[in-house]
Structures are given as structure tokens and as C-alpha cells.
Amino acid sequence: xxxxxxxxxxxxxxxxxxxxxxxxxxxxxxxxxxxxxxxxxxxxxxxxxxxxxxxxxxxxxxxxxxxxxxxxxxxxxxxxxxxxxxxxxxxxxxxxxxxxxxxxxxxxxxxxxxxxxxxxxxxxxxxxxxxxxxxxxxxxxxxxxxxxxxxxxxxxxxxxxxxxxxxxxxxxxxxxxxxxxxxxxxxxxxxxxxxxxxxxxxxxxxxxxxxxxxxxxxxxxxxxxxxxxxxxxxxxxxxxxxxxxxxxxxxxxxxxxxxxxxxxxxxxxxxxxxxxxxxxxxxxxxxxxxxxxxxxxxxxxxxxxxxxxxxxxxxxxxxxxxxxxxxxxxxxxxx
Ligand SMILES: O=C(O)CCC(=O)C(=O)O
Ligand SMILES: [Fe+2]
Numbered sequence: 001x002x003x004x005x006x007x008x009x010x011x012x013x014x015x016x017x018x019x020x021x022x023x024x025x026x027x028x029x030x031x032x033x034x035x036x037x038x039x040x041x042x043x044x045x046x047x048x049x050x051x052x053x054x055x056x057x058x059x060x061x062x063x064x065x066x067x068x069x070x071x072x073x074x075x076x077x078x079x080x081x082x083x084x085x086x087x088x089x090x091x092x093x094x095x096x097x098x099x100x101x102x103x104x105x106x107x108x109x110x111x112x113x114x115x116x117x118x119x120x121x122x123x124x125x126x127x128x129x130x131x132x133x134x135x136x137x138x139x140x141x142x143x144x145x146x147x148x149x150x151x152x153x154x155x156x157x158x159x160x161x162x163x164x165x166x167x168x169x170x171x172x173x174x175x176x177x178x179x180x181x182x183x184x185x186x187x188x189x190x191x192x193x194x195x196x197x198x199x200x201x202x203x204x205x206x207x208x209x210x211x212x213x214x215x216x217x218x219x220x221x222x223x224x225x226x227x228x229x230x231x232x233x234x235x236x237x238x239x240x241x242x243x244x245x246x247x248x249x250x251x252x253x254x255x256x257x258x259x260x261x262x263x264x265x266x267x268x269x270x271x272x273x274x275x276x277x278x279x280x281x282x283x284x285x286x287x288x289x290x291x292x293x294x295x296x297x298x299x300x301x302x303x304x305x306x307x308x309x310x311x312x313x314x315x316x317x318x319x320x321x322x323x324x325x326x327x328x329x330x331x332x333x334x335x
Contacts, residue, residue, distance in 0.1 A: 004039065005224040006216065007031040008232065012042035014154060029158040032237060033292075035224075036252035037216045039232040040151075045143055045207075046231070052140045052179075053209055055133050056266050059099055060181040062129060070125040072100060076327035077107065077122035078316045084183065087319050089195030095258050096193050099179045101125075101137065103172070116328060117276055117309030120174075120316065137177070141270070145175050148203045148272035151235060155203075159245055160286050166202070166244075169274030169281070174312065176201070176273070182213060182265040185258035193256030193265070198302070199238040200315040201273030206234040211265035217253040226254075239296075239304045239311060240273055244280045248293040276309035 009031065013024040031038035059067075064083075072080040079101055085093035107122035126134045149170060156165045182193040193213055206214065212227035214234065226234055242251040259265050274280060285293060296304055305311040317324040 004227075004229060005221070006035060006226055006234075007038040008229070009038055009040050010042040011040055011150075014150070015042075025154060025157050028154055032155070032158060032249050035216060035218050036237040036250045037226060037254065038235055039226075039229055040147075040205075040235050041229075041232045043147060043233065045140075045147075045233065048136070048140055048143060049207055051132070051136045052207065052268060053266060055130060055136050056099075056179045056181070056268065058130055059127055059133065059179065060097060060266075062127065066127065066129055067097075070099070070127060072320060073322050073326055075122070075125060075323070076119045077102065077124075078120065078320060078323055079122070080125040082320070086322070087194075088321065089192070089197050089255075089319065092192055092195055094192055094194045095185060095190060096180050096182045096256070098181070100176065101141070102176045103174065104138070115309060117313040119327065120276060120309065120313060137179075140268070141175060141177055144177070144205050144270040145173060145272065148175075148205060148270070149173065152202055152241075152272070155241065155249070159248065159283055160289060161283055165281065165283065166274070169278040169308070170202075170272075172275070174201075174273045174276050174308070176271040176312075178269045178271075180265075180267045180269065182211075182256060182258055182267075184261045184263045186261055191258040193258045196253045196255040198242075198251040198253055199236065199269075199271055200240070200311050201238040201271040202240045202244075203272050204236045204238055205270045205272075206236070207268040207270075208234065209266040211259050211263060213256045213259055213265050214267070215255050215257060217255075223255075238271065238273070240280045240308065243296050243304055243306055244283050246282060246285065246290075246293040247295045247297065248285060248289055250294075250297070273312055274308045276312060278308050280306045280308060282306070 013020040067081045070081040101124040108118045208228040214226040215223045239251045
């Protein structure tokens with residue numbers, strides 16, 4: 001077998017402590033500084049992962065009318081179903097259908113003048129036709145939340161910070177899970193499963209079925225494929241970690257190219273951010289790390305905000321203009 005193009009890290013080493021933990025942290029630092037994308041094995045997600053993929057397939061196999069009843073446009077909290085080409089990346093429709101959910105909460109009632117991102121908080125929409133769906137997906141959400149917290153603490157170590165430096169903002173974190181189906185494309189001109197983008201949170205974990213398609217932009221090798229590896233999930237750094245580390249760590253551009261012809265691809269992307277009503281701490285890095293911090297990347301098409309709610313809402317408004325139009329009209333200049 002060809003060696004994977006991205007680093008593979010074993011979480012058991014982190015758990016073992018001592019020298020093994022040090023070896024894990026060294027690899028994490030290297031992976032984070034070079035590509036910002038890596039595989040993680042040695043997690044405990046195995047059986048649950050299979051159940052999640054089963055439920056994901058079952059959801060997308062529901063009749064179109066059942067899925068449409070859960071359309072995201074019903075939800076000011078950006079939860080629910082988005083049909084094929086219903087989401088935009090870099091202004092172009094993505095060839096994927098998806099189901100989004102976040103922390104299950106009661107909607108906040110906004111007083112005059114309060115920031116709009118409070119509206120991101122609220123209940124999910126659930127498909128009642130699938131009796132196991134909510135329990136299985138919620139259990140996975142809880143496991144991935146734990147895993148991202150563990151990894152973020154490891155990043156604190158890499159950045160030579162106290163292990164709890166991020167804790168205030170992530171008790172609990174804001175989490176967003178996206179179940180996705182990418183249909184095959186017969187058209188070479190239309191293969192944007194999802195266009196090139198950075199993720200807005202601290203960290204993302206991607207669970208893939210057997211079909212490849214995820215690609216990562218590297219400095220030295222251009223776009224490289226991140227195909228599924230049995231027993232591994234893919235982890236990548238988001239914008240909040242880039243901001244917190246003043247660009248020492250980089251959020252990496254990635255995309256999904258549609259499978260060919262009759263093939264299809266299923267995945268689950270899990271985004272972990274800090275609480276919406278928090279600010280990302282700008283860490284005081286030791287001199288040898290600071291010297292390598294490039295500052296956060298400046299992209300006029302993608303401003304990054306330290307205020308977490310603002311950064312998360314920016315991404316949602318841009319990706320789902322129809323939801324923005326209905327629920328954020330008059331606020332969103334782009335819609
Ligand atoms: O489906 C995947 O593998 C990744 C999806 C992704 O990058 C995203 O939704 O942000
Ligand atoms: Fe992404």
C-alpha cells in the first residue's frame with residue numbers, strides 16, 4: 001500500500017502518557033505546522049461510526065418530500081436539510097445534499113440591539129421516520145465533542161500553553177455536525193462537491209465512508225487527496241485556531257471533488273468552535289514559536305473575527321443565502 005499523503009497519529013500514544021505522549025505531541029506539532037490536516041487512529045468510535053453511516057444513508061434515502069419537510073429554510077438556527085446545490089461555496093453551488101445539526105438547545109429570545117448570532121442557538125429538526133436516528137447521531141455528537149476537546153488540549157501543549165488555556169470558551173463548546181451525501185457526477189465541468197474553503201471553528205473531524213474525494217491544499221504539493229483509511233478519522237485546523245495562535249497554526253483550504261458516474265460518497269463533518277458568546281484568546285507564544293507565527297492570513301473575501309459568534313454566523317450566511325434572506329433580512333449585506 002502506498003504511504004498516506006497526510007500524517008497518521010495514534011491517540012493511544014497520547015493516552016499512554018510519558019514518552020509516547022511526547023512523541024504524539026511532536027507529530028501533532030509537525031502535522032499542524034506543515035499541512036494542518038492529519039488522520040487520527042486509536043479512537044473508540046468504531047461501532048458507533050458504522051451506525052452513524054447507516055443512519056446517514058437511511059436519511060438521504062427518504063422520499064424527497066420527507067427531507068424537504070425538514071428544510072433548513074424553516075430554521076433561523078441553520079439546522080436541517082439542504083438539497084443538492086442548495087449550498088454555495090465561493091459563490092458556486094455545491095453538488096451535495098446535507099443535514100445539519102448543532103447543540104440541542106432552546107432558542108434565545110433576542111432583545112433589541114443584541115447581536116444576530118444569538119439566533120444560531122436553538123433546537124434541531126429531526127426526522128421522526130427513523131426511530132434510531134436522533135439517539136445514534138446525538139451519541140456520536142457527544143463522542144466527537146469529547147475527542148475535539150482532547151485534541152484542543154493537546155494543541156495547547158503544542159503551543160506551550162497551560163492545558164486548560166481554551167477551557168473557558170469550550171465548557172461546553174459550540175458544535176455543528178453535517179451529514180453529507182455527494183452524488184456521482186457525469187459532467188467534468190460540474191464536480192464541485194464542496195468548493196475550496198477553510199472551516200470557521202477550532203477543529204474539524206471528518207468521518208468518511210469508503211469513497212474518496214476529500215482534497216487538501218498543501219504548500220509544496222498542491223492539492224493532495226485524503227482518501228478514507230480504515231479506522232481513522234481526518235482532523236483539520238479551523239480559523240479560530242489560526243487566530244488564537246496568530247497564524248503559527250494554519251487553517252488549511254480543502255474541498256471535495258464529486259465521485260465519478262454512478263458512485264456516491266457519504267461523510268460526516270463535525271465542527272467544534274468555542275461558545276458563541278466568547279472571544280478567541282490571542283495566546284502569548286514563547287519567543288521561538290512567535291518568531292514562526294505569520295499572523296492570521298488576510299483574505300479580503302474571508303475576514304476572520306475573534307468574536308466567535310460573528311465568525312460562525314459569517315460562514316453560515318455566506319453558505320446559505322436562502323436562510324439568510326428569510327431570517328436575517330436587513331442584517332446581511334450579502335443577501
Ligand atoms: O465531506 C468531507 O469530506 C468534507 C466536508 C467539508 O469540508 C465541510 O463540509 O466543511
Ligand atoms: Fe470543510
